[in-house]
Amino acid sequence: MADPPTLVATLIANPRVPSISAEAIRAASSACGGGAPARILSDGVAAEFDIDGEAADVAAALRDALAGRPIDVVVQPAEGRRKRLLLADMDSTMIEQECIDELADFVGLKAQVSEITERAMQGEIAFEPALRDRVALLRGLSVGIVDRIIAERITPMPGGDVLVATMRANGAYAGLVSGGFTLFTGPIGAALGFDEDRANRLLVEDGALTGAVAEPILGREAKLATLLELRTRLGLRPGETLAVGDGANDLAMLGKAGLGVAYRAKPAVAAAAHARIEHGDLTALLYLQGYAASEFAAPARRGWPPGAT
Known part of the structure; x- marks a missing residue:
């Protein structure tokens, strides 16, 4: 035989x-x-x-x-393609925007902050100090602006809700892990059907951003630690995990996942990842696991933006 x-x-x-x-x-x-x-x-x-x-x-x-x-x-x-843990980045992966850049637009600094964001995602500068520098520029911004940004400016990446719904329908656990902020990952993660979300916490005083972020910052090593923690908690083998992201701070978790997918990623990230998707939408991650379109589950979210009925 x-x-x-x-x-x-x-x-x-x-x-x-x-x-x-x-x-x-x-x-x-x-x-x-x-x-x-x-x-x-x-x-x-x-x-x-x-x-x-x-x-x-x-x-x-x-x-x-x-x-x-x-x-x-x-x-x-060929063996072991179906995964039991999905760990996903948020900004420019599960959504089409970078949330901190949208926040900066309300203080007239989007171009300046976007340049720092791009350099950090390319791996040209360290993520943690770059995040502190960008958040400092947001001092005094009303925290209420977050709801407006989510409603008016944030759009889900095509196929992301189907990816999460299908994996969860087949027994997988879905975690959203972001170098962004809990003010965004909470409602966005819930709308997309994730089991849990983790991100950085912006400090707020009297209804306005203080210009600081709670320490320690969730960056490259924290994303990797989340992968290892969830893998252990769920009793999974390394090969049963799938991670997806686009930036340099995703590289460690992509490298340790059973399948690490660079999604429309920066060149250095695409070159280092196990797999890269440049053309497909996020349902590509289901096809990689051998799912046919006829097996896709209907997304569970209740409309978009988060909170819509």
């Missing part, structure tokens, strides 16, 4: 731009040696192949074969 294939190659496109045509599948199959046929997970959006070989070599061959098409390629071990 032949040994089972050791790897699975998954092709993923954005649902808004279905790009996995029959011709693309033929090109991918040829690059993999023309072996087993593709399994279609969603017409035009996701397909997978069982393959043998070295993962890096197969991935390179597939990317060459599909060059110019908006298709993500991920090659991973």
